[in-house]
């Protein structure tokens with residue numbers, strides 16, 4: 198008998214981290230579905246780090262990434278290359294994740310091929326078309342094209358209902374990033390040899406010194422925002438010499454260039470600029486750190502689960518749950534507000550304690566299996582609908 202075919206398409210680091218648990222869960226149903234993985238490689242090194250860690254060997258690698266790519270050429274290349282993959286595979290369902298340009302282009306390519314689309318991490322919204330840019334429109338467009346919506350939270354489900362999505366097509370599953378995080382955290386916790394190796398890979402981790410982990414890459418912060426962020430980091434490292442600040446710098450040249458110009462020459466020895474870390478190392482740093490300063494989406498979800506306060510360098514967030522729970526604080530991207538928010542957490546133990554309760558508003562680590570079950574149900578229904586249509590002809 199022919200198994201239904203699922204084609205999973207993703208291209209960047211966060212998509213890979215968050216799709217890995219879905220792929221693992223779908224692979225457990227190998228007797229019922231045929232799963233293929235296509236990476237667009239919108240990211241290269243940062244994607245390969247994740248594929249390697251989770252042992253994912255793609256069936257297709259489109260190798261799209263170009264240095265300093267722009268949204269027009271990226272979108273065009275994605276659509277062009279995905280046509281052949283979708284046509285060649287003829288899947289029953291294309292599975293996409295989140296809000297990148299790969300997500301939006303893969304949904305559109307699936308639609309052009311008259312293929313159903315399943316959207317993992319559906320329904321996140323800020324309501325502001327340009328924040329985050331272009332992610333808010335990428336996920337809204339994907340939402341319009343999708344047939345199945347895997348909403349991580351009830352709030353995300355309500356966003357979809359407000360936009361007229363049929364409730365029967367929505368499953369609230371939790372966010373798969375928590376599955377990935379718990380998997381890696383448990384691996385680190387249960388393996389003392391691994392912990393030793395990780396410690397050795399960060400010889401500068403100071404015994405007893407507090408650590409602030411920093412990441413930043415949002416397009417709406419490029420230019421002035423990045424300069425403000427970098428100046429805030431110089432101020433903070435100067436004001437808090439007894440604290441270590443570590444910043445794995447995103448490979449986008451719009452991030453690397455200001456970081457190089459402002460931070461490398463700052464002379465702050467407690468401000469350490471490093472290459473993007475593989476996920477295992479990054480989770481280890483999150484586990485060790487005192488607090489996180491970021492504009493990342495995924496890290497806003499992970500850090501609260503580890504009980505780490507997060508200062509978010511954005512004006513708005515599509516992840517309001519942890520803000521409401523009091524473990525995430527929106528500081529925007531002004532130098533003054535960032536310095537104030539981080540300094541207060543470093544100086545005020547009561548404020549720090551209030552923000553460092555471990556909470557899991559984004560999931561319980563079982564999102565992958567729930568998504569796999571919902572997909573099996575959808576595919577069985579699709580087969581039934583096809584048979585009924587045939588019988589009626």
Ligand code: UD1
Pocket residue numbers: 209210211239240241242243244262263264265266268271296297298299331332414448449450
């Ligand atoms: C992309 C996504 C963003 C997501 C982010 C996660 C879009 C438009 N943006 O942003 O939603 O939050 O990934 O990190 O989909 N580069 C490398 N090596 C890599 C990755 C990137 O050199 O492994 C450099 C390249 O010069 C590349 C540039 O970064 O052209 C930009 O990559 P791109 O994927 O377009 O944008 P990101 O800022 O990474």
Ligand code: UDP
Pocket residue numbers: 210211214374412414445472473474475476477479480492493494495496499
């Ligand atoms: N991450 C990583 N190495 C790093 C920085 C981040 O593995 O050096 C992980 C992080 O734990 C999270 C994901 O990458 O799961 C977030 O990716 P990013 O911030 O690039 O994208 P976003 O979540 O903002 O789309």
